Amino acid sequence: MDVVVGQLLAGLSVGSVLLLAAVGMSLTFGQMGIINMAHGEFIMIGAYTVYMVQQFVSVAALSYVIAIPCAFLLAAAVGVLLEQGVLQFMYRRPLDTLLVTFGVSLILQQAARDIFGAPAVAINIPEFLSGHVSLLGAAIPVSRILIIVLAMVLVLLVSWLLKATQVGRRMRAVTVNRELAEVSGIPTRRTDRLTFALGSGLAGIAGVAITLIGSTTPTLGSNYIVYAFLVVVAGGLSSIWGAVIAAVALGIVQSAIAFGTTQSIATWVSFLLVVLFLQWRPQGIFSLKTRSLA
Amino acid sequence: MLTVEGLVAGYGRTRVLHGISMSVPDAGIVAVLGHNGAGKTTLMKTIMGLLRAQQGSIRWNDEEISRLAPNERVKRGIAYVPQGQQSFGQLTALENMELVAGSDRSRAELIDEMMDRYPDLRRYSSRRAELLSGGQRQQLAIARALLTRPRLLILDEPGEGIQPSVVADIRRTMLDLAATGIQVLLVEQQIDFAVSHCTQYVVVASGRIVDRGEGGANSVGQVRQVLTI
Numbered sequence: 184m185d186v187v188v189g190q191l192l193a194g195l196s197v198g199s200v201l202l203l204a205a206v207g208m209s210l211t212f213g214q215m216g217i218i219n220m221a222h223g224e225f226i227m228i229g230a231y232t233v234y235m236v237q238q239f240v241s242v243a244a245l246s247y248v249i250a251i252p253c254a255f256l257l258a259a260a261v262g263v264l265l266e267q268g269v270l271q272f273m274y275r276r277p278l279d280t281l282l283v284t285f286g287v288s289l290i291l292q293q294a295a296r297d298i299f300g301a302p303a304v305a306i307n308i309p310e311f312l313s314g315h316v317s318l319l320g321a322a323i324p325v326s327r328i329l330i331i332v333l334a335m336v337l338v339l340l341v342s343w344l345l346k347a348t349q350v351g352r353r354m355r356a357v358t359v360n361r362e363l364a365e366v367s368g369i370p371t372r373r374t375d376r377l378t379f380a381l382g383s384g385l386a387g388i389a390g391v392a393i394t395l396i397g398s399t400t401p402t403l404g405s406n407y408i409v410y411a412f413l414v415v416v417a418g419g420l421s422s423i424w425g426a427v428i429a430a431v432a433l434g435i436v437q438s439a440i441a442f443g444t445t446q447s448i449a450t451w452v453s454f455l456l457v458v459l460f461l462q463w464r465p466q467g468i469f470s471l472k473t474r475s476l477a
Numbered sequence: 478m479l480t481v482e483g484l485v486a487g488y489g490r491t492r493v494l495h496g497i498s499m500s501v502p503d504a505g506i507v508a509v510l511g512h513n514g515a516g517k518t519t520l521m522k523t524i525m526g527l528l529r530a531q532q533g534s535i536r537w538n539d540e541e542i543s544r545l546a547p548n549e550r551v552k553r554g555i556a557y558v559p560q561g562q563q564s565f566g567q568l569t570a571l572e573n574m575e576l577v578a579g580s581d582r583s584r585a586e587l588i589d590e591m592m593d594r595y596p597d598l599r600r601y602s603s604r605r606a607e608l609l610s611g612g613q614r615q616q617l618a619i620a621r622a623l624l625t626r627p628r629l630l631i632l633d634e635p636g637e638g639i640q641p642s643v644v645a646d647i648r649r650t651m652l653d654l655a656a657t658g659i660q661v662l663l664v665e666q667q668i669d670f671a672v673s674h675c676t677q678y679v680v681v682a683s684g685r686i687v688d689r690g691e692g693g694a695n696s697v698g699q700v701r702q703v704l705t706i
Contacts, residue, residue, distance in 0.1 A: 352576050356565045363563050366525050367577045368551035368625050
């Protein structure tokens with residue numbers, strides 16, 4: 184029984200990391216339909232923000248508190264630059280968008296390499312996050328619990344924003360029917376920019392959290408980009424709750440398979456399962472008619 | 478006053494409008510008539526900015542608006558109800574209205590006014606728009622357009638595919654609006670109603686205006702004749 188509970192909690196923990204990486208993408212890819220291969224690099228920007236803040240703030244816990252809004256703003260600013268400078272000209276050209284953002288991801292990785300060096304930078308993790316807590320007989324790292332909480336907070340925040348605010352309603356309206364939104368007086372370009380900035384900023388926050396469980400290197404983001412796409416697509420493009428279910432399910436499946444085998448086998452089996460799932464249900468867990476990718 | 482001069486527009490390399498010139502005076506209804514594929518919807522989309530004008534000008538109260546984005550045209554007082562009872566299906570009826578009603582104090586009053594006009598919108602305010610009937614969706618589309626406080630309302634076949642009682646409601650709204658000084662540009666297939674209630678009409682065929690004149694019951698026969706040829 185302890186093993187099952189332990190695996191479920193481990194799966195939840197892995198799933199929350201995947202979800203954290205995918206929350207921002209649920210807006211930029213799920214809502215806007217933009218294939219942004221540089222999304223992982225926005226996560227990387229968030230991670231390096233922690234390192235930069237720690238150069239000025241020596242108290243680790245405080246540096247994390249400061250890093251969260253800084254990472255959001257920095258990643259959002261880079262996101263706006265990308266959207267304004269490149270993507271706005273390619274909204275109906277998904278293949279071009281994919282190639283260009285892949286190029287941007289390489290540029291951002293190289294920029295990080297030039298500024299911070301190729302090896303991982305040293306980040307001070309607050310001491311209270313280094314321990315474990317015993318939950319239903321399983322030992323769970325405190326950092327993982329913080330990530331689960333952060334992922335849930337971000338999901339609730341995005342869900343509230345989309346449902347209860349005028350900006351969120353406009354984001355949904357532009358997704359559902361862009362032409363109608365335009366003739367209804369909604370500034371669609373400004374809404375696009377805002378959605379992309381928010382999605383990028385959320386990736387930055389994910390980067391802050393990911394420093395707690397992995398090393399911060401220029402290629403940090405590329406470890407998460409595929410998972411983020413999988414979670415958003417399997418969840419059903421514009422459903423944030425679909426992404427939650429997909430991330431947790433993927434996390435539990437990975438943990439369960441990795442328990443009896445190796446991490447590599449767990450990864451490819453989970454990819455295979457997602458492919459089979461999408462064969463059966465191409466629209467994902469929840470479906471919504473969104474702006475066409477074509 | 479809306480003035481269109483020498484308007485050329487289309488889709489990619491395919492030209493649909495070939496130099497259309499017309500105007501909508503400060504009061505009354507202007508009906509745009511024509512067979513399917515004549516270019517009526519293309520003309521409305523170009524006036525609203527959903528299609529780029531390749532040549533010609535669109536002037537609204539002496540301002541050239543042909544380069545403005547659609548939402549800027551809405552801001553200047555032009556509202557558009559597209560063909561096909563379009564709504565934001567995933568949003569509730571109330572959210573559809575709140576979306577365009579702005580955030581000032583009069584928003585609730587305006588929405589309330591729309592719900593008085595169309596009681597079904599009050600009854601089903603929390604229902605997702607995609608679950609409303611075609612007639613209710615069209616009422617919602619008109620309400621959404623009116624919430625932008627237009628001075629010119631463009632209606633593209635508002636009665637298409639809707640039960641007669643709702644069509645009658647929509648027509649009543651249109652006549653009420655015209656009587657209160659809102660200009661109406663109406664694309665319509667129902668010649669009898671459109672021509673007899675409009676102040677002016679234009680007939681479009683193959684992207685060109687082939688006939689125009691004063692509205693009224695006496696003009697119905699003339700329009701029928703033009704459309705039969």
